[in-house]
Amino acid sequence: MRYAIANNKGGAGKTTVALCLADALAARGRRVLMVDMDPQANLTRRLGYAESDLSSMVTTSEVVRENRTGCAAEAVIGCRWSVPWAERIDLVPSRFDLENRVPEAGQLGAHLRLARGLDGVTDDYDVVFLDCPPSLGHLTQLSFAAADGVIAPVVAEYDHVAGATRVRDFLTASAQHLDRPSLALVGVIVNAQDRRRGLHTWHLGSLRDLFGDLVWTPPVPSRSVLAEAMDAAEPLRAQTGSVARDLVTIFDELADRLESTNAAA
Numbered sequence: 385m386r387y388a389i390a391n392n393k394g395g396a397g398k399t400t401v402a403l404c405l406a407d408a409l410a411a412r413g414r415r416v417l418m419v420d421m422d423p424q425a426n427l428t429r430r431l432g433y434a435e436s437d438l439s440s441m442v443t444t445s446e447v448v449r450e451n452r453t454g455c456a457a458e459a460v461i462g463c464r465w466s467v468p469w470a471e472r473i474d475l476v477p478s479r480f481d482l483e484n485r486v487p488e489a490g491q492l493g494a495h496l497r498l499a500r501g502l503d504g505v506t507d508d509y510d511v512v513f514l515d516c517p518p519s520l521g522h523l524t525q526l527s528f529a530a531a532d533g534v535i536a537p538v539v540a541e542y543d544h545v546a547g548a549t550r551v552r553d554f555l556t557a558s559a560q561h562l563d564r565p566s567l568a569l570v571g572v573i574v575n576a577q578d579r580r581r582g583l584h585t586w587h588l589g590s591l592r593d594l595f596g597d598l599v600w601t602p603p604v605p606s607r608s609v610l611a612e613a614m615d616a617a618e619p620l621r622a623q624t625g626s627v628a629r630d631l632v633t634i635f636d637e638l639a640d641r642l643e644s645t646n647a648a649a
């Protein structure tokens with residue numbers, strides 16, 4: 385299954401959630417492909433690649449420009465985390481110049497170019513994550529057109545909830561125009577939850593009202609160790625201490641939910 389990770393709001397934890405789910409899934413033996421569709425390339429950096437490493441590499445920008453069946457195979461590189469399960473995580477990296485694909489949106493059938501590039505390439509993986517930028521523009525639409533389901537990470541605050549709602553409404557209105565008529569939101573992951581904030585508790589309730597069973601549990605709490613792992617380009621599971629262990633347990637539960645969603649599809 386291919387999942388686009390999207391929210392029409394920056395800083396929701398799209399990239400963090402994608403990486404921690406990949407970490408959890410690879411640790412239990414699954415093969416995971418991460419596709420970086422954000423020109424910010426945070427996913428690519430957090431899997432161990434500096435911008436200078438990428439200057440001569442094939443990235444999502446070339447995959448989309450090439451528009452050839454299966455051409456993403458030439459872009460696949462390994463995860464550079466120094467943990468044994470990193471060998472089960474691969475990456476199609478991105479660079480800032482992915483931005484140059486945006487003006488192509490007006491060309492006939494342009495939204496299908498990523499799907500075409502990934503065709504066949506994803507067969508070897510149990511799960512594929514397409515990490516989107518915080519917009520609903522062309523780069524996200526390319527990801528949606530290549531996805532089987534959409535997961536929206538969301539902080540329990542107004543603008544994030546609104547961003548996730550726009551993702552859901554966009555899919556309802558436009559999935560058919562992306563040649564993916566049954567594409568829908570399959571999960572809302574509440575991230576960076578702070579139980580001391582009444583605001584977060586209140587919006588968690590409103591998320592359950594808005595999205596019902598689509599809100600996966602448990603929420604991911606706000607924890608410095610997670611931000612530090614992301615900053616250092618290391619997996620959550622390599623962090624020591626009880627706070628990190630608790631987060632690992634939470635992402636294991638979220639990975640269970642993802643696998644049951646996979647099985648039901």
Ligand SMILES: Nc1ncnc2c1ncn2[C@@H]1O[C@H](COP(=O)(O)OP(=O)(O)O)[C@@H](O)[C@H]1O
Pocket residue numbers: 393394395396397398399400401426518575576577604605606607608610611612614615
């Ligand atoms: N649960 C969390 N606790 C603490 N910091 C977090 C958490 N989730 C994400 N962050 C931090 O918040 C920032 C935004 O997360 P990121 O995954 O880059 O969001 P997005 O991809 O949606 O823009 C990053 O600095 C990340 O390390």
Ligand SMILES: [Mg+2]
Pocket residue numbers: 398399400422426427515516
């Ligand atoms: Mg991101």
